[in-house]
Amino acid sequence: EPEVTQTPSHQVTQMGQEVILHCVPISNHLYFYWYRQILGQKVEFLVSFYNNEISEKSEIFDDQFSVERPDGSNFTLKIRSTKLEDSAMYFCASGWTHEQFFGPGTRLTVL
Amino acid sequence: DQQVKQNSPSLSVQEGRISILNCDYTNSMFDYFLWYKKYPAEGPTFLISISSIKDKNEDGRFTVFLNKSAKHLSLHIVPSQPGDSAVYFCAASRGGKSGAGSYQLTFGKGTKLSVIP
Numbered sequence: 001e002p003e004v005t006q007t008p009s010h011q012v013t014q015m016g017q018e019v020i021l022h023c024v025p026i027s028n029h030l031y032f033y034w035y036r037q038i039l040g041q042k043v044e045f046l047v048s049f050y051n052n053e054i055s056e057k058s059e060i061f062d063d064q065f066s067v068e069r070p071d072g073s074n075f076t077l078k079i080r081s082t083k084l085e086d087s088a089m090y091f092c093a094s095g096w097t098h099e100q101f102f103g104p105g106t107r108l109t110v111l
Numbered sequence: 112d113q114q115v116k117q118n119s120p121s122l123s124v125q126e127g128r129i130s131i132l133n134c135d136y137t138n139s140m141f142d143y144f145l146w147y148k149k150y151p152a153e154g155p156t157f158l159i160s161i162s163s164i165k166d167k168n169e170d171g172r173f174t175v176f177l178n179k180s181a182k183h184l185s186l187h188i189v190p191s192q193p194g195d196s197a198v199y200f201c202a203a204s205r206g207g208k209s210g211a212g213s214y215q216l217t218f219g220k221g222t223k224l225s226v227i228p
Contacts, residue, residue, distance in 0.1 A: 004154070031213065031214060042200075042221070043155065043216075045216060048215055095214065098204045101157060102147075102157075105152075
């Protein structure tokens, strides 16, 4: 059964450094998403990507964040200058319509 | 701004009995509702969903009920099994803007279900 994969599983970085989180969505899906979950809090929407462009983004997704789908299979989330408060689990998801299928997540720790 | 609320942080149920997880929402624009199950250190796993035009959807041991007038939905698991022990998230979606664009999910805080053997 196809699944969403994410790498790395855990990323540790220093405050102010750039990080790139990688995802391979399910290949025939049309919509791609990033969500995050800060420890003890709810899963929050960051951004959606459809037809090779951002279709919606939340208030969290500011100028420090960007997404790319460079080669038709990978889907990346870049944080340009990480802050302590960016420490969270980041989940990639993909889907056809409402139902979304999530990857296992990348735990980002900013020191 | 809690548009999706799961007011019970935890629930314990005996194996074989029914588990009922509840969820309330405030945004009338939501038109699709989903339940996800999550184990520690894993991503949410899709369980079952329901469109706002229906009031019930069933899949094996899992049934979701929607009461639009009360803005309430519930997930019933029967019979409950120890492997069902996990955190259950209610999520809501509205159609994408301009006909296509996004089905972003708004999640509740989750209910931790413990099924006791």
